[in-house]
Amino acid sequence: MSYSLESNTMLEVQNISKSFHRKVALDDVSLNIHKGEIFGMLGPNGAGKTTLIRIINKIVQPDKGLVRFNGEIMTQNHLSQIGYLPEERGLYRSMTVENHALFLGQLRGLSKADVKLKLNYWLDKFDIQNWRDKRIEELSKGMAQKVQFICTVLHEPQLLILDEPFSGFDPINVELIKQELIEMKISGKTIILSSHNMESVEAICDRVALIHQSKKIMEGRISELQETRKxxxxxxxxxxxxxxxxxxxxxxxxxxxxxxxxxxxxxxxxxxxxxxxxxxxxxxxxxxxxxxxxxxxLPSMQEIFIDLVQPKIENNHAQ
Amino acid sequence: MRNSWLIALREWKERIGTRSFLMLSILGPLTVLVVVYFLFILGGQTKQHWNVLITDPAGIMESKILPKEDASIHYSFADGYIEIKEFEKGKRFQEFDAMLEVNEKILTNKTAFVFFREKPSLQMQTRIQYQCERRLEEVLVKQFTKFSIAEFRKIKQPLTIGFRNVYDPNDESSDLRGWVGLFYGTIIFLFIFLFGMTILRSVSREKSNRIVEVLLGCVNPRQLMLGKIVGIGLAAFLQFAIWCLVIGLGLYFMRETLFPNLLDPSNMNIAQLSMDSQLGQEQFFTSREYNEFVNLVYERVNFTDMTAYFILFFIVGYFFYGTLFAAVGASTGSESDGQQFVLPLIFTLCFALYAGYYSLMNPESSLSTLFHYLPFTSPVVVMVKLAQGYEPGHSYELFISLLILIISSLAVLRLAGRIYSNGILQFGHRVQLKHFFRWMK
Structure with missing residues (x-):
């Protein structure tokens, strides 16, 4: 396969399968994520989204298939170009916000000076300069979520993978994060978003894929999906x-x-x-x-999601 | 590698900032010093002053015992016979710590008794016995020979018989030194246990607060595990260095101030003592009872060699066990879940200490040889063996043991790395033995 024609592809997931001791987590899943788009990964709980995200991040090795990043087979070295915010995320409670940013920023290849510069930018942007020396245990859950978001984007990754990024945020901060994601998209970043918040997915995603029972059952532009299912x-x-x-x-x-x-x-x-x-x-x-x-x-993403998922669940129960 | 180092640095900073680290760094060596201090004190109470009453109804000693006053013992003489009950309760005898009863038959049966109120130290007992013996010697020489006492003492030379192992004619090895080796081994395992538990807790905490997935988005599980082990190991090493420094300075301070006479050459080099002088002979006599522990601490143990090999075995042994602790921590479903699987590790550590003790007691047995090479036990057994001294031409055994430990550590690192990689993202389960086997694949 030639990739010169696929220069618009940031991430290619090719025929990925993964089982955990007889339980199939992913079954021959393929995806194409284009540069500069916000891609929504949808699916009910236990569908295999998190496993796929972990495979993309090289946290879990697939049994079959491969992942290409910018046309190259994904390696550990590419991780510095990815920002990953997992669904179940934590921080070291005793560390300060700045030390946290320094630690995670340096892990992602930034120098100390760069981390400080970029942290300054984000603290200014969110108007939270006074958090810099606060320990994580002093912050509320929502505040900690914001710090996690900053730490994820601090190294200006080419690809941002966010697993349930809006959970834990109040509506104002959901809007704030949405706005940031749109700005990042405009600046050319690629974003993969896994969320149950269909409203947000509909509002900011260009394309989506629906994963259900370990398989990808649908992929396309939101407008196209709405058109076909109206x-x-x-x-x-x-x-x-x-x-x-x-x-x-x-x-x-x-x-x-x-x-x-x-x-x-x-x-x-x-x-x-x-x-x-x-x-x-x-x-x-x-x-x-x-x-x-x-x-x-036009059907909302919520309706499309339920339409696609519900019959399969009912069939399974019937069987 | 850079990422592992960053993780190590974070771990290191976190550990050394904790209160328990500071407490253990200060209290640990201070406890050792206090124990050493008491061992010194118990072994050498030379400053205590004793008041001894000698009852000599026959006047054999002619009311004298020493040509000059002994700083630590004052003798008084009583002409008559004193009942023990009278000595015990009599008001005028309360100033005396002990009563030496010299009966009429002492020159023939060579027996006397000292009745004390509080048991004298071994050194004090030796001193009284020696001084009494010398006075009787003078009486006997005067009564039964034509020699002057000076001439007699010129002729009389004490005979020292040393029992030596034919394979160790210089007495380089000894049980006492072996104990020092066991002490070193125990320190290794104490640190492995303490910091192994720290690794386990740190891994399971990262798991339970879910930061582990954020980290795994930047580094692979092996790098994470290695960084964690190295970081906590560096903290352990720093603590060990503090222990060495504090204990070293403490021993130096004790030698220079509290026990200035501990290493008096006259106490140490028996052969060089002049036997002519009263002082010389007395020193010879008391040096037999010289506190062996002092000798051991300051003179007989080659701390440089021991410490160098200690560091080597400490590092490799720590990696060997540390990876196992990390694997257990990564396998747990919750922070408290791993306790049951820590027990086998703790038993293994305890068994290793027993193996060290066994090797100390049975250095030549084939089981000791096995323990010497077995990676689970070798760090402590090698320390014992090293302290006792290898037989000439057999020091290569130490390097074989070290090599086996290094190879085993690498194998365990690989195996535990697999368990760690597979187990670290498993949540909410109840860990079972089958998980370990499954995750090893």
Whole structure:
């Protein structure tokens, strides 16, 4: 296989299989993560995501398959270009924030001076300069999470692998971290994100892969996935009478759901029947109600996730 | 390698900053010094002053015992016979520490008794016996020979018979020196145990607070394990150096200030003593009872050699056992879970100490030879053997033992490294023996 054509690929996971004493953790999983994208790795608990992330980080050796980093077979030397924030993460409780950054930064190849410089930048950015000499045990869980994030990105890695990065953060800090990730993406970094927080995945990921029962069952751009799994539903937000809305529709449309936003304000989801199109729906409604907005309903990542995972779980239970 | 070193440095800094490290660094050697001090004191109470009453109803000693006053014993004479009960309770006898009873038959049966209130030290007993003997010698020479006492003493020369091993005619080895070796071996195993437990706790703590996965994102498990063992080992080594320094300075201080006469040449070189003088003979006599422990500590043990090999065996032995402790720590599902698997390690350490004792008592046995080469026991047995001294031309045995220990350590490092790599990311399980075998593969 030639990689000159694949220069856009930052990480290639090729036919990875891994078993732990008869229990299959990963079964022939392949992924391509492009440079400069935020890639979401989704899957229910126990699907094999963490094992895959550990294999990428060379913490666990695969039974089969290989990982390429920037076109080269992944070695220990590449780890300095990766920033890894595991799901189950800890810090040395008795160490100060600065000493922690120095230790982990140096482990990732930075000099002491570089660590201090970059730490300064991040402490300024998060407005937490006064944390520098605090011991980890003096920090709250959320504060410690922030320190962990800083230590992960301190060495400006080409590839950032974050396993449940938003857990433990309050909504404000979730937004802050999201913003940082988007900025990193803009600056050309590649980010792999494993999360159960579908809202965040949908908000910041370019592409996602769904791993379920040790196998990759889906991979693609979020918009493409939503397109392929949409159900032909449209939503209309309007002012007026619900009766008028229902009367305006004829047999070519089916009301799926409605939300009452106020006394005379509604959002109604409608499904087309036959050859009817969105334009046909708008035509029958105009003049009957005051349309404020109308749009095509695309499935959320949460819905796609449940749609894909639920039937398999049910099948397994049935068997 | 750089990463292992960084991990080692972090471990080192963390260890030396703890209160227990400081306590052990100070209290440990001080305890040793206190023990040594008491051994010195018990072996050489020369400063104690005794007041002895000699009852000599027959006037055999003619109310004199020494040509000049002894600084540590004052003799008084009583002409009459004194009952023991009277001596015990009589008011006028309370100032005396002991009563030496010289009866009329002493010149024939050569027997006298000293009744004491508080048992005298061995040296004091020897002194009284010697001085009494000399006075009787004067009486006997005067009564039964034509020689003057000076002439008699010129003729009379004490005979010293030394019992020596035919394979060790210079008496280079001895049980006493073997004990020093055992002490060295015990120190090795004490440090291995203390710091091995530190490794175990540190590994399982890193596991339970989950920082281990962050670290494994930067270094491989073997580097992590090695760094940890080296770092904690450096702390152990620093502590050992502090022990050496404090004990060394303490011994020097004791020699220079508290026990200035410990190494008086007159006490040490019996053969060079002048037998002509009263002082010389007395010194010869008392030197027989000279505190062997003092002699051992300051003169007979080759601390330079012992310490050099101690360091070698300490380092390799520490790696040998340290990796095993790390493997147990990595296998645990929780911080307290590994205790049951530490017991076999502790038993092995205790067995090694017993092997050292066994070798001390049975240096020539084939079992001692086996223990000498067995990596689990060799660090302590070699120390005993080294202190006793290898037979001429057999010092290569030490290097064979060291080589076996090094090879075994590398093998254990590899094996334990596998257990560590496989076990370090296993959480929440209850560790069983089968896990070890599974993770070794």
């Amino acid at each position: 159900k032909g539903e449209y939503a209309v937000r309007f002012r007026g009478s619900m009766i008028a809305f229902v009367n305006a529709l004829w047999t070519g449309f089916e009301i799926v759901d409605k939300d009452i936003l106020g006394d005379d304000k509604f959002v109604v989801r409608v499904k087309m029947r036959g050859e009817n199109k969105f334009e046909d729906l708008l035509k029958v409604l105009i003049g009957q109600i005051n349309i404020e907005a109308a749009w095509e309903v």
